[in-house]
Amino acid sequence: MKSTMMATVSGRLNIGFVLARSFTLSAFSLFVDTLRLASDDTDKSGRRFADWHVLSSKGNLIGSSCGIQVAPTSGLVDPTQFDYIVVVGGLLNCENPVDEETLAYLRRAAAKKVRLIGVCTGTFILAEAGLMAKHETCVSWLHYDAFRERFPDLAVRADRIFQLDRSRGSCAGGSSAADMAAHIVRRHIGPSAERNALEVLQIDKARTHLDIQPRRPLSTDYDDTRLRAVILLMEQNIEEMLSISKMASAVGLSRRQLERLFVEKAKSTPSAVYRRIRLERARHLLARTKAPLIEIAVAVGFVNASHFSRVFRSAYGQSAAEWRSSIGNSAAA
Template sequence: MKATTVATISGRLKIGFILARSFTLSAFSLFVDTLRLASDDTDKSGRRFADWQVLSSRGNLISASCGIQVAPTAGLIDPTQFDYIVVVGGLLNCENPVDEDTIAYLKRAAAKKVRLIGVCTGTFILAEAGLMDSHETCVSWLHFDAFRERFPDLAVRADRIYQLDRWRGSCAGGSSAADMAANIVRRHIGPSAERNALEVLQIDKARSHLDIQPRRPLSTDYDDSRLRAVILMMEQNVEEMLPIAEMAASVGLSRRQLERLFVEKAKSSPSAIYRRIRLERARHLLARTKAPLIEIAVSVGFVNASHFSRVFRSTYGQSAAEWRSSIGNPAAA
């Protein structure tokens, strides 16, 4: 029995790519190569089931963050020709990653109900244009703090590899671009096309939107997704601490079950791990900023500087001020 697929505009899945200045080449290439391999049988690179264009307002070569340049294949043509428009971002310190004409084009596409996807920091471009309102955004854990600081009113998460939320999609970048592309291929072309693409790419199985982002919290690997998800929540909530029971419930456990899980896997209690995360964040701020101790204490969830200093000394054997001075931070002078 043939699997049901979602209808496309023209009978073929059509995707337009917007590449930001200093875009991430791996995210773009994995996304487009998944389409290429799904769009024909075996490895013929035909465009039987899918088509794609690299769009640009000016037609100039677009440089990736690694220095490789990509030539656009079309101008900013009618956005309704596409089922999706994918914005591939890159370096966050790149000013004006896309021009005003491209922003206007994305807004027109949104108004015409074309689905928009931000890959890597492409989500920042969409959010800056006001196009992620009322949608939940998935970003890399590496960019979570920057996104929340820049767009405090938007819902954001860094525990999943990608998100398809109604008219918007977002992707953490890297290899998860292939996972998101595989999901789209499965929806619009079918499981056999997805399987063909993944086999040629030597990917055993595409991850789903529920998979947790791979990372090493506190330089330690944990093999339990519930524990990883809770640690990620801790890292994302150091100023206003979440109750242990609330975090336990979010992963389907009671507080006691979560505590047993932490002792078994992390050899420590949830509260002790949470404290380590907050103190590590404090050490980062002590080393990298000139912020006064009270400001740092509050930013990592302590009610006053004296309590923070006591906990810091009991953990590291010296006060926060002494530690800052010992590493040569000019703020200690």
């Protein structure tokens, strides 16, 4: 194992977890399992290079959004013993996701220069505590509007999967929790530890803070609720496409009224926007999977690969197979 790339508090990477009520279990488990698998170079889950604790002010079981409960392993001990404190959020409609004592603890940790990370909606908890000022917050596109509404004075983005600076970090949640954890492992322990964790997790390569979220909905770009609703319908019905008339009816408009609305607000027709959404999904599949072109074509609503490739070439200047080759995906088309 190579020597650490960045100084840690005790020679080992130490992370404390604060789990909100109704926290997202997958985000927590992917983060902590990346640490577990990186903390030893054997399959014994030893804590040679990293250690972690679930912190709590009360010591009670903490329920996740799926109903599974996690037992804390530590009280709110001196925060300076941790290199990072990671706040894992969950359901936004959960009132008081953490108690006042825990919020005070997070503020105390920030005052002592402990790095704080919000995972999933843990960013909302940090922002509510006044701890995200002068930091750009990364959230899931699902939570972008809610964050802007609750914290209009804070910078927020919903394109990247995570970001991490000297004192704050934020993560969209889901599988990106493993990517962020892998980044931290590489920074503090080394690339071989990161590689060991990712191999066991069956992850080919960790994404970086520059990777975009798999689906950033176009609807976030528009303020008309009818247009946004139709774009969400488009995004949710890519393989089995809906007719323009049916989507218009769903928002109480005629087809002609919906077309006028799109031209006015989106400077495009509903059909063109729908096609753009389908092709963006196709590019994601081309870049991230080894699926044959015919499977991708069908998955984005085309009846055959040749029609799909013609439309793709018209939009991007090269065929789907050429585009896949150009980005280094060697999957057979």
